[in-house]
Amino acid sequence: MITAPAPALQPEPPAPPGRWQQLWRDAVRDPAELLNLLGLEDLAARVSPGAARQFPLRVPRGFVDRMCRGDPHDPLLRQVLPLDDEDRQVPGFDLDAVGDLAAGGGTGVIHKYRGRVLLVATGSCAIHCRYCFRRHYPYAEQTAAAAGWREALDYLAADTSVSEVLLSGGDPLSLSTAKLAEFTQALAGLPHVRRLRLHTRLPVVLPERVDDQLLAWLSGLPWPVVVVIHANHGNEIDDSVAAALARLRATGAQVLNQAVLLRGVNDSLPALSDLSERLFAAGALPYYLHQLDRVAGTAHFEVSDELARSLHEGLAASLPGYLVPRLVREVAGAPAKTPL
Numbered sequence: 001m002i003t004a005p006a007p008a009l010q011p012e013p014p015a016p017p018g019r020w021q022q023l024w025r026d027a028v029r030d031p032a033e034l035l036n037l038l039g040l041e042d043l044a045a046r047v048s049p050g051a052a053r054q055f056p057l058r059v060p061r062g063f064v065d066r067m068c069r070g071d072p073h074d075p076l077l078r079q080v081l082p083l084d085d086e087d088r089q090v091p092g093f094d095l096d097a098v099g100d101l102a103a104g105g106g107t108g109v110i111h112k113y114r115g116r117v118l119l120v121a122t123g124s125c126a127i128h129c130r131y132c133f134r135r136h137y138p139y140a141e142q143t144a145a146a147a148g149w150r151e152a153l154d155y156l157a158a159d160t161s162v163s164e165v166l167l168s169g170g171d172p173l174s175l176s177t178a179k180l181a182e183f184t185q186a187l188a189g190l191p192h193v194r195r196l197r198l199h200t201r202l203p204v205v206l207p208e209r210v211d212d213q214l215l216a217w218l219s220g221l222p223w224p225v226v227v228v229i230h231a232n233h234g235n236e237i238d239d240s241v242a243a244a245l246a247r248l249r250a251t252g253a254q255v256l257n258q259a260v261l262l263r264g265v266n267d268s269l270p271a272l273s274d275l276s277e278r279l280f281a282a283g284a285l286p287y288y289l290h291q292l293d294r295v296a297g298t299a300h301f302e303v304s305d306e307l308a309r310s311l312h313e314g315l316a317a318s319l320p321g322y323l324v325p326r327l328v329r330e331v332a333g334a335p336a337k338t339p340l
Helices: 019-025 031-037 041-046 049-054 075-080 146-158 177-187 212-219 239-250 269-281 305-318
Strands: 104-106 109-113 116-120 164-168 195-199 225-229 254-260 285-290 326-329
Touching: 031 041, 104 146, 109 146, 116 146, 146 177, 164 177, 177 212, 212 239, 239 254, 269 285, 269 305, 305 326
Parallel strands: 116 164, 164 195, 195 225, 225 254, 254 285, 285 326
Antiparallel strands: 104 109, 109 116
8 A cells, every 4th residue: 555645844934024123122131031041040140240241141032942941051051141251361362353353444344355355234143142253343333234335335346356245243134134135236236246145143043034025135136145154052953943044045045054163062072963963954054163263251162272173073084074064263364264
């Protein structure tokens, strides 16, 4: 007897218009509330008021739901909780760890690598990751979307060697889709631009951002599009994230992931292997595994180069090559990412 095939699973529909903005507004901003939600009130003694003022807590409630209640070592919690470790002054950990300011080419324009220009589109992000290499960046003076993107567009028009534009931040998807479309409509008039890349954490931490308006905008762009998401641990990828990535891929975009190697988060072979497997199952290809950018306040996340290389060798020995991200460090002034 031949049985009928099981019906195909229907993809989760995108969020209704405006829902992601409301979820953004409802993010947890108080460390005490976050710890209360997780039953970890005893951790309050380790929260740094100074770090929380300098770089405030912000985490969407959907991301909090993926944390393990009662676990003070939860890898997602560790990425967002402002601990007293951040107050330590450590030599070699600076405000501008990767030389962004020295590579500036105008308001919000960073031109480090040949043929590629990065635009710091906005300083806003739906989540504040404690290891963020731009946590001290002067966003108030350096935002490419200011004044209708004029200065950034003028810079791109003047340099015909630029074939790829990267939108970063903050997070470019924190801008409205109309604001993003304003930029790409003007960018379409520059024939030397051949690719667009979006560096975004929102499909992971706030997958509701991948709504109909965003998908329509992406589908209508005249260039190949690469969406580079950012997930550091397999627990970040649930069904809602997988559905958001499926919707992004349906526009024709290539979806890659870059992760940061973080002590206490993913500095083990099982954690990194699981991350690669879950990414691939969700339709994202592991791209980069970054060594920590040595920005002030992040020393407690650092993993030694020796351990990093050992973990990378373990991945190469246990996974197919396409699931092994490149292990790299960003060095200020270097012409490309530096392999380790």
